Amino acid sequence: MRGLLFWGSVVFLALLLLFAVFGPQIRHGPFEIVGSPYIKPSADAWLGTDEQGRDIFSRLAYGARVSLLIGLSVVTVGILVALIVGTGAGYGAPWLNTVLMRFTDGMFAFPDILLAILIVGIVGPSFWAVFGALAVIAWPSMARLLRNQVLSLKEQEFVTASRALGAGHWHVVFKHILPHLVGLISAVAMVEVAMIILAESSLSFLGIGVQPPTPSWGSMINTARTVMRSDILPLLWPCLILSLTILALNFVGDGLRDRFDPKSAAGG
Amino acid sequence: MRFVVPFLAFVLVLSGCGKGGFSKGAAGRQDHFFAYPMPNYPTELDPATVEDGDTIDLLEQIYEGLVQWTESSELMPNLAEEWEISEDRLTYTFHIKRGVKFHSGREMTAHDVKFSWDRAANPGLASPTVDGYMADLVGFREVREKVATEMSGVRVLDDYTLEVRLKEPKVYWPLYLRYPCYYVVDRDVVPADREIRRVEEVGATGPFMLTELEPKYATLTRFEDYHLGPAKLAEIRRPFVEDAQTRFAMYESGEMDWLQLERQDLRAVEADPELKKDLLRVPRPAIWYLGFDLVEYPPFAKKKVRQAFAMAVDKEAIINELFQGANELAGGIIPPGVPGYRPDFKGLPYDPPRARQLLAEAGYPGGKGMPPLELYYRVDRDDPRLVSERVQLNLKENLGVEVGLRPLEWDYLLDLRNKGKLPFFHLRWHADYLDPQNFLSFMLHTNARENMLDYSNPEFDRLCDEADREFDQARRIELYHQAEEIAVLEDAIWVPIYFQYDLELLRSEVTGLRRSGLGPLPHWTTDVTWAKN
Amino acid sequence: MVLLKRVLRSPVGAQVLRRLAWTVPTLVFITLITFIAGDLAPGDPAVRKAGMHGGQEAVELIREKMGLNRPLHVRYAEFVWNAAHFEFGESLVTPRAVNEIVLTGIQHTGRIALLAILLASGVGILLGGIAAIWRNRVADRLAVSFSTLGICIPNFVLAPVLVYIFAIWLDRLPVAWRDDPERGPWIYLILPVAIMALRPAAVITRLTRASMIDTLSQDFIRTAYAKGVPFWRTIIVHALRNSLVPIMTAVGTSLGFLLTGSFIIETAFLIPGLGSASIDAIRKADYPVIQATVLIFAVLFIAVNLLVDLLLPLIDPRIKEGAA
Numbered sequence A: 001m002r003g004l005l006f007w008g009s010v011v012f013l014a015l016l017l018l019f020a021v022f023g024p025q026i027r028h029g030p031f032e033i034v035g036s037p038y039i040k041p042s043a044d045a046w047l048g049t050d051e052q053g054r055d056i057f058s059r060l061a062y063g064a065r066v067s068l069l070i071g072l073s074v075v076t077v078g079i080l081v082a083l084i085v086g087t088g089a090g091y092g093a094p095w096l097n098t099v100l101m102r103f104t105d106g107m108f109a110f111p112d113i114l115l116a117i118l119i120v121g122i123v124g125p126s127f128w129a130v131f132g133a134l135a136v137i138a139w140p141s142m143a144r145l146l147r148n149q150v151l152s153l154k155e156q157e158f159v160t161a162s163r164a165l166g167a168g169h170w171h172v173v174f175k176h177i178l179p180h181l182v183g184l185i186s187a188v189a190m191v192e193v194a195m196i197i198l199a200e201s202s203l204s205f206l207g208i209g210v211q212p213p214t215p216s217w218g219s220m221i222n223t224a225r226t227v228m229r230s231d232i233l234p235l236l237w238p239c240l241i242l243s244l245t246i247l248a249l250n251f252v253g254d255g256l257r258d259r260f261d262p263k264s265a266a267g268g
Numbered sequence B: 001m002r003f004v005v006p007f008l009a010f011v012l013v014l015s016g017c018g019k020g021g022f023s024k025g026a027a028g029r030q031d032h033f034f035a036y037p038m039p040n041y042p043t044e045l046d047p048a049t050v051e052d053g054d055t056i057d058l059l060e061q062i063y064e065g066l067v068q069w070t071e072s073s074e075l076m077p078n079l080a081e082e083w084e085i086s087e088d089r090l091t092y093t094f095h096i097k098r099g100v101k102f103h104s105g106r107e108m109t110a111h112d113v114k115f116s117w118d119r120a121a122n123p124g125l126a127s128p129t130v131d132g133y134m135a136d137l138v139g140f141r142e143v144r145e146k147v148a149t150e151m152s153g154v155r156v157l158d159d160y161t162l163e164v165r166l167k168e169p170k171v172y173w174p175l176y177l178r179y180p181c182y183y184v185v186d187r188d189v190v191p192a193d194r195e196i197r198r199v200e201e202v203g204a205t206g207p208f209m210l211t212e213l214e215p216k217y218a219t220l221t222r223f224e225d226y227h228l229g230p231a232k233l234a235e236i237r238r239p240f241v242e243d244a245q246t247r248f249a250m251y252e253s254g255e256m257d258w259l260q261l262e263r264q265d266l267r268a269v270e271a272d273p274e275l276k277k278d279l280l281r282v283p284r285p286a287i288w289y290l291g292f293d294l295v296e297y298p299p300f301a302k303k304k305v306r307q308a309f310a311m312a313v314d315k316e317a318i319i320n321e322l323f324q325g326a327n328e329l330a331g332g333i334i335p336p337g338v339p340g341y342r343p344d345f346k347g348l349p350y351d352p353p354r355a356r357q358l359l360a361e362a363g364y365p366g367g368k369g370m371p372p373l374e375l376y377y378r379v380d381r382d383d384p385r386l387v388s389e390r391v392q393l394n395l396k397e398n399l400g401v402e403v404g405l406r407p408l409e410w411d412y413l414l415d416l417r418n419k420g421k422l423p424f425f426h427l428r429w430h431a432d433y434l435d436p437q438n439f440l441s442f443m444l445h446t447n448a449r450e451n452m453l454d455y456s457n458p459e460f461d462r463l464c465d466e467a468d469r470e471f472d473q474a475r476r477i478e479l480y481h482q483a484e485e486i487a488v489l490e491d492a493i494w495v496p497i498y499f500q501y502d503l504e505l506l507r508s509e510v511t512g513l514r515r516s517g518l519g520p521l522p523h524w525t526t527d528v529t530w531a532k533n
Numbered sequence C: 001m002v003l004l005k006r007v008l009r010s011p012v013g014a015q016v017l018r019r020l021a022w023t024v025p026t027l028v029f030i031t032l033i034t035f036i037a038g039d040l041a042p043g044d045p046a047v048r049k050a051g052m053h054g055g056q057e058a059v060e061l062i063r064e065k066m067g068l069n070r071p072l073h074v075r076y077a078e079f080v081w082n083a084a085h086f087e088f089g090e091s092l093v094t095p096r097a098v099n100e101i102v103l104t105g106i107q108h109t110g111r112i113a114l115l116a117i118l119l120a121s122g123v124g125i126l127l128g129g130i131a132a133i134w135r136n137r138v139a140d141r142l143a144v145s146f147s148t149l150g151i152c153i154p155n156f157v158l159a160p161v162l163v164y165i166f167a168i169w170l171d172r173l174p175v176a177w178r179d180d181p182e183r184g185p186w187i188y189l190i191l192p193v194a195i196m197a198l199r200p201a202a203v204i205t206r207l208t209r210a211s212m213i214d215t216l217s218q219d220f221i222r223t224a225y226a227k228g229v230p231f232w233r234t235i236i237v238h239a240l241r242n243s244l245v246p247i248m249t250a251v252g253t254s255l256g257f258l259l260t261g262s263f264i265i266e267t268a269f270l271i272p273g274l275g276s277a278s279i280d281a282i283r284k285a286d287y288p289v290i291q292a293t294v295l296i297f298a299v300l301f302i303a304v305n306l307l308v309d310l311l312l313p314l315i316d317p318r319i320k321e322g323a324a
Helices: A002-026 A056-091 A094-109 A112-123 A127-154 A157-164 A169-205 A217-225 A233-260 A262-266 B004-015 B053-059 B110-121 B140-144 B244-252 B263-270 B303-312 B315-322 B352-361 B382-399 B410-418 B458-469 B473-490 C002-009 C011-040 C045-050 C056-066 C072-084 C098-133 C138-152 C155-169 C186-216 C219-226 C231-242 C244-269 C274-284 C287-315
Strands: B033-035 B067-069 B075-077 B080-085 B091-096 B154-158 B161-165 B208-213 B217-222 B235-239 B258-261 B279-292 B373-378 B403-408 B424-430 B494-506
Touching: A002 A056, A002 A233, A056 A094, A056 A127, A056 A169, A056 A217, A056 A233, A094 A127, A094 C011, A112 A127, A112 A169, A112 C011, A112 C244, A112 C274, A112 C287, A127 A169, A157 A169, A169 A217, A169 A233, A169 C155, A169 C244, A217 A233, A217 C155, A233 C138, A233 C155, B075 B080, B091 B110, B110 B140, B110 B154, B110 B161, B244 B258, B244 B263, B258 B263, B263 B382, B263 B494, B279 B303, B279 B382, B303 B352, B303 B382, B303 B494, B315 B382, B315 B494, B352 B382, B373 B382, B373 B410, B382 B403, B382 B424, B403 B410, B403 C274, B410 B424, B424 B494, B458 B473, B473 B494, C011 C072, C011 C287, C072 C287, C098 C138, C098 C186, C098 C231, C098 C244, C098 C274, C098 C287, C138 C186, C155 C186, C155 C244, C186 C231, C186 C244, C219 C231, C231 C244, C244 C274, C244 C287, C274 C287
Parallel strands: B033 B235, B373 B403, B373 B424
Antiparallel strands: B067 B075, B080 B091, B091 B161, B154 B161, B208 B217, B217 B235, B258 B494, B279 B424, B279 B494
């Protein structure tokens, strides 16, 4: 069952990626007005049209592009920062460790989305504000995790042995520490991407995320809410695709963790 | 699949019982109680400073002026029983009605009228409206410049006679008396040199008293000594509900008796026979338009840029598709209900190729080289958002111009507008009185207080000045038409989008709700009965 | 002093004091961020406060009155001092004091958060327990899928969908919050609380299940069972009590989720709580309100975490420093 979910999710994510890349061009553009508002699904507009008479299929695909772009790029930036800080703190000087721990403590004192909201509130909503705000909230938890991992790796025999044989710090870090982090990072990355996509859509839902006319699943849900009395489909599509994406990312994350860290598999 | 099972089971348990009828569940209501929502908290409590339609609508139940509208939108006496106009049309003598009581019980006299007008003109109140509405009074400028504390042109002859002198004969001046800054306040109750801010500071003569102002609602209570006899309604409740969905739900549940329907709810209403019989379509003398500020956004100083924008917006589609024909396409500026309205005037045509060409001629081919631009509109209504998003799409597709959207809370937006800080905006102008002057000279004349756009065209000004003084109505309208054509066709300083028709839901049990061309009149005859079957 | 020394000598006491001491720099960090954020914000508060009718004189007067001419560190100190006294000045937009907005906000947000955490703990412990007892059976599968769904489905997806089902289709619950003296607040709280509780309930289910499985496999449970202690007594008295620590931790961290969840839920259901107040303030660029709400959220968050950290050793004295 677990295998099925994992591979099913992998396939879903692959399809989503294709959808994001090619979807907006297949039939209509995401900004193109193709007819009246709220047309039911038809041969022309496969999932119907939205309040402006734009093709929902194309907008969902563009929304996928936005979500994946923000999710992947924020997590990439977050992992890079977390790697530098985390290995620095775990492997390097104790004072660095203290500074990092206290700083991340402070960051943890802010609930994630609150900090993002504060940043966007001050800077004003835009793609880059959202990107920056999410990058700021993404790295501390990963940095902590990596630091803990590095700390435990540092005490492992193969590391101490390598040190005893006279290997330099850089050598140890690149040859022994980082390669052992790959599995953990890939598992964590999946879950982090899910979290960032969720945060991005939350901001868009609140009207302070990616701004119109650029579609985002969150803002599509928000505007479709106002017409659900007469037209429910424009609300259901983005709800469905967003929920499935988050589920799939979590399943893949779980699966990867099981593969790289068999100990945690039993926990459930 | 197994994820879905518990959820479906849960839903089935509840749905097994069928419709719940929560929304229809409100208990029987008291007679003579009338509730209708306001989309936002009142911006002011002071007639001297108020300027937005929603708040004026609230205050008109409380405060009154010397005159009132009839249902056919003509002036009729109110606090003034009658008035005489001198030969040279410069002096008005008002005879004040005897026995009119303030809410405090004190009798109102001509002294109170003079006090109220002098107070409104007082620079200490910094009213944003009096420079537009009171500038014709002799002595107004002196008060504004702090040379005098009262207007020499407004004199009390005796307790029941007031003489008013104007600087120039202005045809439309008596219409101004219906604007809130001319309303009469109780000098024993209101603060003399600052705005009215609290419920206790409200003193007036209207059919209702403001008895409660809470963060989420206001309550108006019948004034028993009202000079036209006490209202039939005992109480009016005005909840402040920003969200259109909630307003609609409150109407459905019976908590609201009257509602301005948002366009997107029309489909739901038409599908529901119960609601459909309450549906009304009411014209408003109001125009929704796009405005350009020539200083805040320098490219707009070029006429061709404005024309290009105007010709790139597909108004037909906005009316027919977004609004399903519920509003009327605006070619010019003067709306239906106002003398001078022309149904056949179509304004600039929708012509994307020509628009692109104009923009290129202005030095921005394909929108290249234009600084970032944002379109401002109010956040609490859905129609402005729909239109603004459509305008954004049109400009992107037809001109290649990227425009950001800035939905703002109403009070904040109004504040920015009054400071002339909106580079590009989608707003409404609603008639204060039914005269074309209110839409042309009042809004776009170089010296007009409401001209926040830094627009100035000597020819436009000349036509307006001449029309404002012209007593031959046909000739006067002709002059305004020429001015309108300059503003819309040549200068494209506004892009008229649509004339507003309100979609309303009003309980079919309600009778006696009076309206003039300017919207609801004070509800003192409203007869709300709840004959529940 | 003697007392202090005694407290410091006891390991738990020292730990508590250290934990308390660490909140100070955290608070400084947070006040600093909110203060700087408010100061960096575009627009001059004095100009805004002067409003639509204010001229240059009024602006200068207000600037003087608000003390905006003074150096940054003085104003920061004052900001902290005032915040400590729950004094946040006036809103830039409405003529209301920020306190007033924030106080009504806290009542709404607090009520929903508390109800939700109660619901979530009840549901979570129950489901988690059931799942652990009947491990790998249908009940367990259902509980695990519930928790997976609960963690993954965003609350702003759930909110409109449930509103559609229960308020529009079935017409049994209200669409959004409002003051309703006739029906009272409870019926308006059902959907928001249920949606708020979902994610914490899912997390608590997960943790309860894991820790109960762990405890149930321990020797002392088997011993108790072998000694003839009835099955349910074993479960409730022994297993559950021993699982209390991870469950408490989950409840604590969930409160954090609940605070942030309030942004979405309060916006979706139009509840005038802290979350919707700060979103409103952001849209109005009302910086004093933004500062106040953010600060209060952060302080609540810290306080909850502190409380959990302090309570844990009381429940389970085995916890040594650092183990948490």
